[in-house]
Amino acid sequence: MNSQRPRADSAARGHIEVDCVTKSYPSVGGDIVALDQITFDVAPQELVAIVGQSGCGKSTLLRCIGGLVPPSGGSVRIAGQVVSRPDPRIGYVFQTPVLLPWRTVEENVLLPFEIGKKIVPADRKKVHDVLEMVGLGEYKHLRPLELSGGMQQRVSVARALVAEPAILLMDEPFGALDAQTREIMNVELLRIWKEAMTTIVFVTHDIGEALFLSDRVIMMSARPGTVRDIVDVNIPRPRTFTDVESDERFWTLRQKIREALN
Ligand SMILES: Nc1ncnc2c1ncn2[C@@H]1O[C@H](COP(=O)(O)OP(=O)(O)O)[C@@H](O)[C@H]1O
Ligand SMILES: [Mg+2]
Structure with missing residues (x-):
């Protein structure tokens, strides 16, 4: 980020x-x-x-x-x-990762930007940066079930951080x-x-x-x-x-x- x-x-x-x-x-x-x-x-x-x-x-x-x-x-x-x-x-991370199984890692992290508006290229850039930050840059095209529990929780952390919460x-x-x-x-x-x-x-x-x-x-x-x-x-x-x-x-x-x- x-x-x-x-x-x-x-x-x-x-x-x-x-x-x-x-x-x-x-x-x-x-x-x-x-x-x-x-x-x-x-x-x-x-x-x-x-x-x-x-x-x-x-x-x-x-x-x-x-x-x-x-x-x-x-x-x-x-x-x-x-x-x-x-x-x-405020970003929230729960005990069990709440991810949409049919969406890729990248699409899961994009979710917060889809609420009430269209995705713009800057949103994709933020998703890219935050996935790099949590060490998932290489895994962004995988789906949650293809990841370990720790990796799934990293996706949750990335999604909580992507909107740059205080x-x-x-x-x-x-x-x-x-x-x-x-x-x-x-x-x-x-x-x-x-x-x-x-x-x-x-x-x-x-x-x-x-x-x-x-x-x-x-x-x-x-x-x-x-x-x-x-x-x-x-x-x-x-x-x-x-x-x-x-x-x-x-x-x-x-x-x-x-x-x-x-
Ligand atoms: N939505 C709810 N409705 C009724 N009681 C609840 C609800 N959420 C939590 N409680 C009760 O409030 C108390 C505190 O729960 P919780 O905040 O989940 O504790 P902790 O996270 O420390 O385990 C518990 O007795 C629980 O049963
Ligand atoms: Mg609790």
Whole structure:
């Protein structure tokens, strides 16, 4: 992708403010409170991980940030503006790649440009660039079923990035991959993050993954989800798995988070 993109613009537009967000879902036995008074900020171009047990509201929180569901109370602001609907400034990557099997890799990544307008050559150029960036340049004419799980998830990342969103929301995107592929994807994600200059909110239940990737880890309590604690990950970048795993701070933080989550 074009690394010459103006920085000033991408700076402010990646700022997220989550302010007292509460979310309950109606249910026959009474409302299910999924989130209770969640408050935190994410700085432009920061990479924040959210960890917590299954069912604690991580996906709900991400959906509120992305404008996919409205909070029951509180608000989310992106670059100072309240989010009230799905927003083109935000890219989304789900746990399982949501790709159209009859379309090629290239055609899947073109999708965001087809909404409400005709494809222009500049759109194809952006698709080309983003596929290069995620390492799929050579595979653009293949169909999803001809790709491995890791490659399919790269297509999802490319599609989320192609519209140059200020923010990328990732909901356990590598959770279904084997450990080795997941490590490769984590290293790739850090490279892509640097190049695309986006803010990333990354949900995972894997503490090691959260620490490897992020600047800060937000720990959520079990349902109703609240912010239990936020820790700074003071491990220097650039990071490799070998560096991180031989860093004492990694093990100290891992222990601290594990205790906080239980
Ligand atoms: N659409 C929905 N309708 C009703 N309850 C929901 C809905 N989505 C999530 N929940 C409930 O909200 C809680 C949090 O779910 P979720 O955000 O998916 O947690 P996590 O992603 O941390 O596993 C769970 O108890 C879940 O059953
Ligand atoms: Mg979830």
